[in-house]
Amino acid sequence: MELRKPPPVRRLTGYEVPSSPPSNGNGLHAAAGFRLPARLGAPSMVAIDRMQVEELSVSYGHKPAVQSVSLPIRQGEVLALIGPSGCGKTTLLRSLNRLTELTRGASLRGRITLDDVDVAHMDATALRRRVTMVFQQPNPFPMSVFDNVAYVLREQASRRPRRAAVQGAVHEALARAGLLDEMAGSLDHPALRLSGGQQQRLCIARALAANPQVLLLDEPCSALDPVSTRLIEELIAKLREDVAVVIVTHNLQQAYRVADYVAFMYLGELVEYGSAHKMFGSPREQRTKEYIGGAFG
Template sequence: MRTHDDEMPKVKLPSLQDVMDADPAGSRVPDPVHGALPPPVRRIVLDQPPTVATPAAPQTRAAGAGAAPTPGHGGVRHAGEPGPERMRLDALSVFYDDKAAVKSVDLSIRQGEVLALIGPSGCGKTTLLRTLNRLTELTASARREGRIALDDTDIDELEVTTLRRRVAMVFQQPNPFPMSIFDNVAYALREQSMKRPGKAVIAPHVHDALQRAGLWDEVKDDLDRPALRLSGGQQQRLCIARAIATRPEVLLMDEPCSALDPKSTEVIESLILELRKDLAIVIVTHNLQQAYRVGDHVAFMYLGDLVEYGAAEQVFGAPRAQRTRDYVGGAFG
């Protein structure tokens, strides 16, 4: 017999203070090599004194960033010690019928960093992303080749529901369920337990998830409000809260800001930087500035090929491939 104590995700809830005290930038050092590169984009950053200790508090970023493609984390790249590898893609190809959407891609996704997938429409970014939690299997015509490992286990060997609990996803269109805010966040927590846990058991987890998604202060007074009455940006943060409520290891984000206004986008971007402390994040984006602002590593895809992969400074500042140069140059030039 499984009791619901076994079923409830064993998480140590960080106290409110931990969340407040955490310093996203404090443990990171600037990359001496890439930091010295003088790419056109970086000039904006280099004009400022390099800051190491300044915490990347959302407020300061919001005030200082503006529309320029300033790296969101105050120019401090996560490049010192790469975190442990969570997912590894070996020769991954995806076909729709016989058309290859992703062609033999090798990639690694690390804990504590944001991997941004960029590329023109139809280049296979979203397909690649949806392959990571086997969501492509919902499409009858999709076929996959190659190996994807989550913590060295082939994802095909995992129960698909287990995989999707460990590799959560946020979609392009905010898709809160037609329920209350509370029930939305509690949804996965409840569904993952054999016995339906009571509200009192779940409430702290819901609080924690909303807190980490930066939505708590806005909704704490009325958690019974219908989720669909929230604004677009709030809905998307609610979806993030729902996705991280069960403490996944990897968070996939499929253009999470493309349906949002600039202000909400800014909030979500700072949230991404905040969340990467305990998650590996893969974000698909059309917005190159966004990829630069939030990405630690950037992968540029073109027609299904992984053209270039590297640290964000390198891909945007000194792209190796001509195709990358054209694409990135077009964006900033």
């Protein structure tokens, strides 16, 4: 799939690199009750517009889930969607690759573009190869580690190209997910025998195998232990250079650790969108302040 035109490249502003994270001595005023953890990785200095959400509303039957949300999604940045349960963040995420279509009764208004093409006009399977997704529960397919990744590289249900032909790409995807060294000797083992953390990183490797432009993560660490969580967060920080990352999370500390931009949603509305720096430092909205401060959620 070719890009229609080169996407605009922009320098980020207002992003001074924090010099000494432990003291948070970077001029941030943390909202009451929220201790700022150390951020992972230096922020990327370029950002490429990938997706644009314009006035998106989604409802299930008569129940609105997302109400006229607009925000940009850029490569080079990690966007975190935060908010209490049922606020529509997962629905928003699932609209980006048109997974909402699979839910009966779901209806969608507004526009989402990927590289300036309306996703509604794209073939759903083609879109989903460019905007891949990782789920809350690790869900490797019941096949070997190798085949889990190779499945993505092959045409639909086909078993071709053969193993030798996809080996390079499979190894590359596993390497990008930081799993290649660990899995070197066990590529033929059933993926469901791996530990939860390894399974989730395999799911990330699988999602990266198609070389997507956007990677959607739906609470990828909520079923994992702290060590696996750490590994995945480091991975996300590394990945944002090559792929736009959108992560839904319930964990504010995690949002702070990995996100460059944060969107706070509440009752289906986008309450506030801004840089992580601003959202965690001095949010504009009272509700954001309360949520980040732990008043509700």
